[in-house]
Every structure is written in structure tokens, then in C-alpha cells.
Amino acid sequence: MSALVRIEGLGVSFATDAGPVKAVDDVTLSVERGEVLAIVGESGSGKTVTAKTILGLLPSTATTSGAVILSNKAGTSETDVVSLSKKELRAIRGTDVAMVFQEPSTALNPVFPVGWQIIEGLQAHSKISRKEARRKAIDILGRVGIPDPEVRVDHYPHQFSGGQKQRVVIAMALVLEPGLIVADEPTTALDVTVQAEILDLLRRCRDEFGMGIVLITHNMGVVADLADRVAVMYQGNVVEQADVKTLFASPQADYTKALLAAVPYVGHGTVTAEARAANRPADWLEQAPVVEARGLQIEYPGRFGRPPFRAVDGVDFVIRPGEVLGLVGESGSGKTTIGRAIAGLTRVTGGSLQVLGHEMNGIRERRFRPSRSRIGFVFQDPASSFNPLLTIAECVAEPLVIHGRAADASDARQRVNELLEAVQLPSAYGDRFPHELSGGQRQRASLARAIALEPELLIADEPTSALDVSVQARVLELFAELQRGFGFASLFISHDLAVVDILADRIAVMYRGHLVEGGTGAEVLGAPVDPYTKRLLASLPVPDPVAQAERRAELRRIREAG
Amino acid sequence: MTDAIATRPPKRLLRDRLPVVHQLRQSVGLQRGMLVAGLILTGLFIFTAIFAPLLAPYGFNQLRDIDGPFGSQQPPSSAHPFGTTVGGYDVLSRTIWGTQTALLVIIAAVVLSIFAGVFLGLVSGYFGGWLDRVLVVICDAIYAFPSLLLAIVMAIVISGGQSSLWGGVLAAAISISVVYIPQYFRVIRAETVRIKAEAYVESAKVLGASNSRIMVRHVLRNATRTLPLIFTLNSSEAILTLAGLGFLGFGIEPTAAAEWGYDLNKALADVSSGIWWTALYPGLAIVLTVLGITLVGESLNDLADPRLRGRRRVAKASGAVAETSVVPGGTLIAGPGGLDGLEDGESFEEHGIEVKS
Numbered sequence: 001m002s003a004l005v006r007i008e009g010l011g012v013s014f015a016t017d018a019g020p021v022k023a024v025d026d027v028t029l030s031v032e033r034g035e036v037l038a039i040v041g042e043s044g045s046g047k048t049v050t051a052k053t054i055l056g057l058l059p060s061t062a063t064t065s066g067a068v069i070l071s072n073k074a075g076t077s078e079t080d081v082v083s084l085s086k087k088e089l090r091a092i093r094g095t096d097v098a099m100v101f102q103e104p105s106t107a108l109n110p111v112f113p114v115g116w117q118i119i120e121g122l123q124a125h126s127k128i129s130r131k132e133a134r135r136k137a138i139d140i141l142g143r144v145g146i147p148d149p150e151v152r153v154d155h156y157p158h159q160f161s162g163g164q165k166q167r168v169v170i171a172m173a174l175v176l177e178p179g180l181i182v183a184d185e186p187t188t189a190l191d192v193t194v195q196a197e198i199l200d201l202l203r204r205c206r207d208e209f210g211m212g213i214v215l216i217t218h219n220m221g222v223v224a225d226l227a228d229r230v231a232v233m234y235q236g237n238v239v240e241q242a243d244v245k246t247l248f249a250s251p252q253a254d255y256t257k258a259l260l261a262a263v264p265y266v267g268h269g270t271v272t273a274e275a276r277a278a279n280r281p282a283d284w285l286e287q288a289p290v291v292e293a294r295g296l297q298i299e300y301p302g303r304f305g306r307p308p309f310r311a312v313d314g315v316d317f318v319i320r321p322g323e324v325l326g327l328v329g330e331s332g333s334g335k336t337t338i339g340r341a342i343a344g345l346t347r348v349t350g351g352s353l354q355v356l357g358h359e360m361n362g363i364r365e366r367r368f369r370p371s372r373s374r375i376g377f378v379f380q381d382p383a384s385s386f387n388p389l390l391t392i393a394e395c396v397a398e399p400l401v402i403h404g405r406a407a408d409a410s411d412a413r414q415r416v417n418e419l420l421e422a423v424q425l426p427s428a429y430g431d432r433f434p435h436e437l438s439g440g441q442r443q444r445a446s447l448a449r450a451i452a453l454e455p456e457l458l459i460a461d462e463p464t465s466a467l468d469v470s471v472q473a474r475v476l477e478l479f480a481e482l483q484r485g486f487g488f489a490s491l492f493i494s495h496d497l498a499v500v501d502i503l504a505d506r507i508a509v510m511y512r513g514h515l516v517e518g519g520t521g522a523e524v525l526g527a528p529v530d531p532y533t534k535r536l537l538a539s540l541p542v543p544d545p546v547a548q549a550e551r552r553a554e555l556r557r558i559r560e561a562g
Numbered sequence: 563m564t565d566a567i568a569t570r571p572p573k574r575l576l577r578d579r580l581p582v583v584h585q586l587r588q589s590v591g592l593q594r595g596m597l598v599a600g601l602i603l604t605g606l607f608i609f610t611a612i613f614a615p616l617l618a619p620y621g622f623n624q625l626r627d628i629d630g631p632f633g634s635q636q637p638p639s640s641a642h643p644f645g646t647t648v649g650g651y652d653v654l655s656r657t658i659w660g661t662q663t664a665l666l667v668i669i670a671a672v673v674l675s676i677f678a679g680v681f682l683g684l685v686s687g688y689f690g691g692w693l694d695r696v697l698v699v700i701c702d703a704i705y706a707f708p709s710l711l712l713a714i715v716m717a718i719v720i721s722g723g724q725s726s727l728w729g730g731v732l733a734a735a736i737s738i739s740v741v742y743i744p745q746y747f748r749v750i751r752a753e754t755v756r757i758k759a760e761a762y763v764e765s766a767k768v769l770g771a772s773n774s775r776i777m778v779r780h781v782l783r784n785a786t787r788t789l790p791l792i793f794t795l796n797s798s799e800a801i802l803t804l805a806g807l808g809f810l811g812f813g814i815e816p817t818a819a820a821e822w823g824y825d826l827n828k829a830l831a832d833v834s835s836g837i838w839w840t841a842l843y844p845g846l847a848i849v850l851t852v853l854g855i856t857l858v859g860e861s862l863n864d865l866a867d868p869r870l871r872g873r874r875r876v877a878k879a880s881g882a883v884a885e886t887s888v889v890p891g892g893t894l895i896a897g898p899g900g901l902d903g904l905e906d907g908e909s910f911e912e913h914g915i916e917v918k919s
Contacts, residue, residue: 372768379761379765387779390779402772449769
């Protein structure tokens with residue numbers, strides 16, 4: 001029996017405004033039956049392009065060289081995908097190879113029931129009666145773990161949760177029983193607890209259905225959890241290919257070593273947090289807190305006749321001067337809402353929130369505006385947090401100009417250069433426009449803007465979640481360094497426990513608008529009390545295949561117990 | 563850090579930054595053909611309007627020269643290459659002088675509508691609330707008005723239907739602006755609502771910037787992307803309305819200015835008696851001017867959108883591998899201070915795609 005897919009000497013070029021750009025350069029890979037091959041690499045390394053070539057899904061601006069030999073599940077026929085016509089490509093998609101997309105909410109058509117969408121795929125490939133197709137659809141939904149498949153088959157995508165939608169997408173890929181599934185970042189859009197379930201499902205696809213899986217991801221924890229073999233891509237080339245245990249235990253290529261070193265581990269930050277706590281002055285606990293929330297409630301108004309949505313409900317916490325509070329929770333838990341409320345971007349509807357001596361419940365923007373110079377804010381997406389028409393220097397100078405510390409951007413240039421230096425950007429970058437900087441550089445410029453007025457409080461809303469692991473590590477390091485230098489208090493919001501652990505003095509865990517657990521890193525991560533925190537911690541895949549196998553068993557125990 | 567300064571990407575050349583020239587260099591194939599054709603037609607139109615006194619053999623209201631009257635409905639000849647009209651005017655001269663009137667009406671219509679439309683759209687989109695709702699309803703109501711009817715009413719109000727040059731131009735311009743203010747309003751309002759949710763506007767709010775500063779510095783400058791398209795549509799609509807007014811008899815008197823619509827109206831009776839030259843040339847002038855401006859607008863719109871923009875096909879798997887990594891060669895090997903060697907030697911083209919230099 002031959003391999004399911006053999007990629008030989010693949011090269012892909014795109015036509016762009018700047019002339020041809022090569023995305024993939026001489027890549028050779030293969031996937032055996034019942035094997036999970038993980039392709040890892042930072043954004044732009046060519047991993048998604050390589051995977052899309054297997055399905056012939058490249059846009060019309062792309063040209064391909066080399067060969068992608070795909071065999072069907074039985075191993076009776078082989079085809080070179082690169083040379084196929086559109087019609088022949090349609091025949092192999094679904095039957096020989098299927099795809100699972102990153103964002104389950106956009107991969108499903110919102111105006112058709114999910115059953116209809118599964119049946120459509122079935123009928124496109126085989127002459128099958130509608131009744132028989134429906135029976136198959138119900139069967140497959142049951143096998144991917146959707147409860148009550150007989151009823152749910154007629155439900156629309158919006159009636160499913162994010163994790164269930166991803167299950168439906170996987171069911172659509174499985175229903176024609178292809179030999180190979182290409183999964184492009186299948187868990188990136190999902191919360192950690194849901195991610196663990198989807199990874200379990202993919203593992204079952206391999207074991208029960210005997211499929212080969214090409215898993216594309218940038219998350220080394222996911223790789224350690226699911227993959228059998230790993231290919232590391234960098235700038236269009238495969239720099240290393242190895243068995244998963246070998247790769248994590250003894251990486252060969254320099255790039256792989258650096259990549260693994262950049263991955264944050266839970267538990268590494270506890271030491272530094274303890275050192276910081278020991279250095280605090282004795283009267284620190286008596287100092288007036290920078291932020292104090294008592295029974296904080298935030299509601300978003302509902303549509304006509306609907307009750308308002310309560311995003312934050314009865315939350316208490318304090319942030320003292322010079323302290324970093326890490327706020328963790330899954331999407332929709334209300335953590336970003338709290339950050340926005342402290343910055344005065346969202347209205348507080350109940351309880352009390354004291355920020356720098358102002359009561360935010362019912363405050364007027366006019367009264368709060370002078371205090372804004374004491375608060376810095378770093379946004380999640382570095383791509384959209386800069387005005388594209390202003391240079392970096394002008395953007396960083398904005399707070400100085402607004403609060404009258406400088407007459408205009410050129411007057412503030414001296415100070416801007418110092419700030420850029422502080423975030424380790426060459427001062428000449430000030431003359432560039434935001435799109436001329438990479439994501440990590442932009443996020444550093446964003447930090448420079450946030451600390452321009454030397455604020456007492458810095459709110460960082462998922463500042464690293466849009467960045468690659470390697471870049472994330474550098475930005476976190478810089479954040480810690482700035483915090484030491486400037487001594488500001490900070491609310492650090494993130495969905496990633498490992499990231500929060502590196503920086504935070506204390507960690508607070510949010511779940512559905514409530515604060516379920518709070519304490520120092522050692523307390524929360526070392527001995528969690530709340531069942532949700534326990535589950536969250538156990539769901540987090542660690543970038544070590546041996547340890548992850550043990551954790552998987554542990555998680556199963558928690559799930560069965562809970 | 564001196565290395566970093568030395569490797570700063572060169573400033574984009576002037577010819578790449580000029581708005582239309584840049585798009586012309588960027589375009590390929592059919593899109594380039596459309597843009598070039600439109601630019602030539604529009605350039606010809608503006609050139610003729612500016613140099614009309616030098617180009618036209620006679621004045622627009624000239625009926626005779628030293629050899630006596632031109633005569634009525636004379637076929638094309640060496641003295642009158644496009645013939646003469648029923649009123650005894652030289653067709654070539656009136657067609658050339660007509661470009662001046664058309665250019666005036668474009669300028670008047672655009673100036674009248676663009677400022678009001680952009681200002682109202684910005685305020686309405688940024689502040690929202692009841693003001694926004696009222697303005698949107700008013701603009702929807704204005705869509706129900708036929709612009710030509712409005713132009714006729716304006717012509718009567720301004721000069722009792724007997725239009726002078728400015729009376730005719732203003733009637734067309736005002737009626738056009740009444741219809742086009744809502745269009746500028748809607749486009750700018752939609753962009754403002756979108757941009758208001760962008761993180762850079764929120765970040766300006768967090769910094770404590772005043773509303774007027776946010777609106778001018780952060781929102782307005784980013785909202786003007788689609789204006790060139792409406793601008794061109796607006797211009798061609800203005801020419802058509804002026805011609806329509808003239809054709810219906812509300813146009814400019816031939817003694818005040820040359821106007822294509824008026825000439826077409828007077829040429830109506832000629833067509834059935836085999837006199838083609840009086841209708842053909844003014845009609846052709848209208849068609850070519852509107853076509854030229856519309857082609858420019860359409861192709862600028864296509865080129866501004868990367869999904870609609872055509873590109874040259876590339877040879878099989880050619881080109882250099884893009885330097886997409888942030889930290890070339892490795893990730894964290896160099897410490898925090900070791901920027902030299904990490905971020906030097908990159909250069910970006912204008913769309914932010916990094917290319918090897």
C-alpha cells in the first residue's frame with residue numbers, strides 16, 4: 001500500500017502587485033493511512049497554501065509546479081491533483097480528500113439546515129435517494145457526538161454552539177468517507193475547553209475511521225496532543241520533519257529549537273511573581289487601589305422587547321499600584337467588557353467601579369477626560385489600532401499632543417524617539433506607515449503609544465493573541481520589562497492561561513460573567529478550587545507529547561467526575 | 563541603530579504617489595485600456611474647454627464674418643467643417659465652446675454637493691441618534707424626486723425660464739446637488755459608521771481626544787476612499803441634466819453661451835429632412851464626454867479594490883520567496899537588545915507585503 005498523499009517538489013507562486021511572490025518552495029511531504037501529519041509554522045510560512053494545494057483550492061492568481069499524488073481510500077487509483085481539470089477536481093473533493101475549516105460559523109450556510117448541507121454533499125457525489133441520504137446524515141451526526149441527531153439534523157447553524165458547529169463541519173467532511181482530511185487550524189477559533197473535545201473527535205477519526213489527517217496549526221500544544229509526525233515550515237520550506245516525540249525531545253533545526261523555546265508553559269511565571277511580591281514595600285496593601293470593583297454589573301441593552309444581556313454580573317476585584325492582574329476566561333465570559341469599562345468605553349450599569357478615584361457608574365465623559373492621560377490601552381489587533389494614514393511617529397505623538405505636552409507631532413519627535421527606543425524599535429521606524437510594519441512591530445509601537453504619558457494603569461486586551469508564538473514571546477518579554485521600568489499597574493486580559501501566568505502577580509478567572517476564582521499564580525494554577533478552573537487547566541494542551549498524554553487521561557477523569 | 567537608518571525603505575517616487583498616475587501604472591490589460599481611454603477622452607474635454615478661444619474658428623454667437631452671413635443649414639465645407647445650424651451658427655465652434663459650459667456645470671455641481679454631503683454624512687454617522695435618523699429619512703425622501711423636474715423648477719425660479727449662462731449652469735448644478743448630496747451623505751455616513759468601530763478610533767477615544775479631533779483627523783481622512791467614483795458619476799449626471807434642460811427649451815440662450823442640449827433641440831426638425839450634421843456633433847460631444855468621465859470613475863473603482871484588480875499572470879512557480887517572517891533566520895536567539903541583524907534589511911512595498919531587497 002502506498003501513501004495517501006505524496007507531495008513532491010511542490011512550488012506555488014502568486015501574482016501580486018509587486019510582481020510574483022513564491023509562497024511554497026520545493027516542499028516534499030507524505031501522509032500514510034491512519035496518520036496525523038501536523039504542519040506547523042508562523043503565519044506566512046506557506047503551510048495553508050501547501051494544504052490547499054492538496055484539494056486544488058488555490059485562487060486563480062496562483063501557479064503551481066511539482067506534483068501532489070493523491071490516492072483514494074482503497075489505494076486502487078492515484079491522481080496528480082496539480083494537473084487535474086476543475087471537473088475532475090470536483091470529483092475527488094469529498095470522496096478522496098475533504099477539508100475542515102478554521103471558522104465553523106462561516107463554513108456553514110446560515111439559511112439551510114445542517115442536515116440539508118450534509119445531504120447536498122452526498123447527492124453531489126453518488127446517486128442516492130433522499131431518504132437514504134438523510135439516514136446517513138443522522139448517522140454521521142450521531143457519530144461525531146451531536147446529541148439527538150434525529151432532531152438536530154433539521155436545525156439551522158445558529159442553533160448550534162461553536163464547538164458543535166465544528167463537529168457538524170467535521171461530519172460533513174466525514175460523510176463521504178474520504179481517505180484524507182485536511183484540517184486548517186480546526187481549533188483556533190474555539191475556546192480551550194471545546195478545543196480539547198474537538199481534538200478528541202479528530203483522534204477518533206484517525207482511530208475508528210482509519211483516516212489520514214493533515215493538521216495545520218501554529219499551536220504547539222495541539223501538535224503535541226494529536227500529531228504522529230510533524231513538519232516544520234519556515235519561509236516556504238520544510239526545515240524539519242520528524243516523529244512527534246523526537247521533534248519535541250531533540251529538535252534538529254535551529255528554527256525548530258527557537259520555536260519550541262518561545263512556547264509559553266504554565267507554571268513558569270510563578271517564580272518571578274513571587275520575587276516581585278517579596279520586593280514590595282510593607283505598607284503596599286494599605287495603599288489606595290488604582291482600580292476597585294464592588295459588585296460590578298454591566299448590561300448591554302437588548303433589542304425591542306428583549307431583556308438586556310448581562311455580560312458582567314457581581315464582580316469584585318482590586319488592582320493595587322504596580323500590580324499586574326491577569327484576567328482569564330473564554331470568549332463571552334465578560335473579560336473584555338471589564339477592560340473596556342475601566343477605560344470608559346462601555347457604560348457601567350450597576351455596582352461600583354472606582355478607577356483612579358473616579359466612580360465610573362454614571363460618570364460623564366467630560367469629567368473623566370482629564371484622567372485619561374493616566375490610563376493606557378493596548379488593543380488586541382495591531383492591524384487596526386493605528387490610523388493607516390498617519391506615520392508611526394504621528395500615532396505615538398497623539399497622546400502627547402492631545403494632553404498638551406507637545407504642540408504637534410514634529411515638536412514631540414524627541415520624546416517619540418525615546419519611546420520607540422524603549423520598545424526596541426529603531427527611531428527611523430517612526431517615519432514609516434503602520435502597514436509597513438509587521439504585526440509584532442506594530443504591537444510594540446502600540447505599547448509605545450500606551451506608555452507615552454507614563455500612565456498609572458495600563459489595560460492590555462489580548463495584546464498577543466493575533467501574533468505568532470515567536471513574536472508573542474518577545475512582546476511579552478518587552479511588556480514585563482516596561483512594567484518593571486515604569487512601574488504601572490496593569491489589567492492583562494487573555495484567554496491563554498500560560499501567557500497570563502508569565503506576567504501576572506494575581507490571576508482572576510472569569511466564567512459567564514462571574515469571577516469564579518482569584519489568587520496568585522501559584523494558588524490558581526497550582527491548586528485550583530473551582531471546577532471550571534480545573535477543567536480549563538486540564539484542557540490546556542502542553543507542548544510535550546509525553547506529558548500531554550498523561551494530562552489527557554487526567555482530563556477524562558475530571559470530565560467523568562464532573 | 564545607524565544600520566537601521568541606512569536601510570530605511572526609499573520614499574516612494576513622486577510618480578507612484580500621484581493619484582491617477584499611480585493607478586495607471588498599476589493597471590494591466592482591459593482595465594488599463596478602459597482607464598487610458600477614459601483619461602484621453604476626459605483630457606481632451608478639459609483641454610478643449612480651456613483653449614476654446616484659440617481652437618474655435620468663430621465665436622459661439624457669431625453669425626457672420628467679413629464675407630457676410632454664414633447662411634442657415636449649410637452642409638460641411640472648408641469654411642465650416644461641421645456645417646452651420648438652422649440659426650446660422652457654425653456647428654464646430656458651438657461644439658467647442660460647449661465644453662466650457664459643460665465644465666462650468668460640473669464644477670458648480672460638485673462644489674455645491676460635495677461639502678454639504680460630506681459634512682452631513684460625517685456628523686450623522688459619528689454621533690448617530692435622532693439627528694442621524696432624521697437625516698437618513700430626509701435623504702431617502704429626496705431619492706423620490708426626479709432630478710430633471712427639479713432642474714426645470716430651478717431654471718424657472720432663477721431666471722424665469724429665460725436662462726442666461728449662469729442661470730442655466732446654476733439651475734443644472736443646484737438640481738444635481740439636491741440629488742447628489744444624499745449620495746455623498748450615504749457613502750460618507752456608511753464609511754464613518756464602519757470606521758467608528760475600528761480600534762484606532764477607540765484608541766483615540768481612550769487617549770482623551772475631542773470629538774472634533776477624532777472626526778477630522780481619524781475618521782474623515784479614512785472615509786474619503788469612495789469619493790472619486792461618486793465624483794465622476796456626479797459630473798456626468800450634471801452634463802446630462804444640463805443637456806436635458808437645454809433640450810427641453812430651458813437651456814441657455816445661444817447669445818449667452820454655447821450649449822449642446824439647446825443645439826440638439828434646434829436640430830430636431832433637421833434630422834427628418836436629411837440634415838445630419840447639426841445633431842451629430844453636439845450629440846457626439848455629450849456621449850464622449852460622459853463616456854470618458856464614467857470610464858475613469860469605473861476603472862478607478864475597480865483598481866482600488868484588490869479583488870477586482872487584474873494582475874499579470876506569473877510564470878510557473880517563479881519569483882522570490884517572500885520574507886514573511888518577522889525575525890529572519892530565527893526567533894528568539896538574539897536577546898531583547900539585539901535588534902541589529904534582526905530587523906534590518908527588510909523592505910516593504912506599498913501594500914505592506916515584505917519583499918527581499
